[in-house]
Amino acid sequence: MKKTIIVFAFALIAACAPVKLLQPTQADADRGSQKFPGFSLSELNEGKSIYEAHCNKCHRFKVPESRDEMKWDMVIPKMAKKAKLDSVQESLVLKYVVTMSTAKTK
Numbered sequence: 001m002k003k004t005i006i007v008f009a010f011a012l013i014a015a016c017a018p019v020k021l022l023q024p025t026q027a028d029a030d031r032g033s034q035k036f037p038g039f040s041l042s043e044l045n046e047g048k049s050i051y052e053a054h055c056n057k058c059h060r061f062k063v064p065e066s067r068d069e070m071k072w073d074m075v076i077p078k079m080a081k082k083a084k085l086d087s088v089q090e091s092l093v094l095k096y097v098v099t100m101s102t103a104k105t106k
């Protein structure tokens with residue numbers, strides 16, 4: 001019984017913990033620039049800021065590494081419309097999530 005309560009308490013804490021977003025590094029920007037020519041770390045961080053400001057209003061953050069590029073290509077146009085992003089913001093968010101979807105989590 002006591003064990004059940006402890007397990008339950010931990011589950012509750014885990015569910016409420018804020019979603020952790022990886023801090024983009026130069027290595028991430030370099031990897032991204034192979035896909036998006038000229039892509040820089042500052043653009044990557046800009047994409048992250050837009051994502052942080054708009055993408056947890058209706059649901060918790062769906063972290064970049066939770067989906068692959070193909071999935072993000074389908075989801076972002078839909079969500080950009082929901083979040084009322086302009087086309088520049090949409091493109092930065094797409095580049096951010098696609099680049100960070102393959103980031104090393106450690």
Ligand code: HEC
Pocket residue numbers: 051054055056057058059062067075076079080082083093
């Ligand atoms: C106005 C509310 C709203 C905003 C803002 C919003 N979303 Fe969503 N999102 C939803 C709803 C509702 C769903 C579930 C239904 C659906 O898939 O359309 C969803 C689902 C998702 C999914 C899962 C879709 C799937 O098929 O796996 C992802 C990923 C996602 N959102 C990412 C984002 C990102 C990234 C942003 C920021 C650009 C964002 N959302 C902003 C409402 C929103």
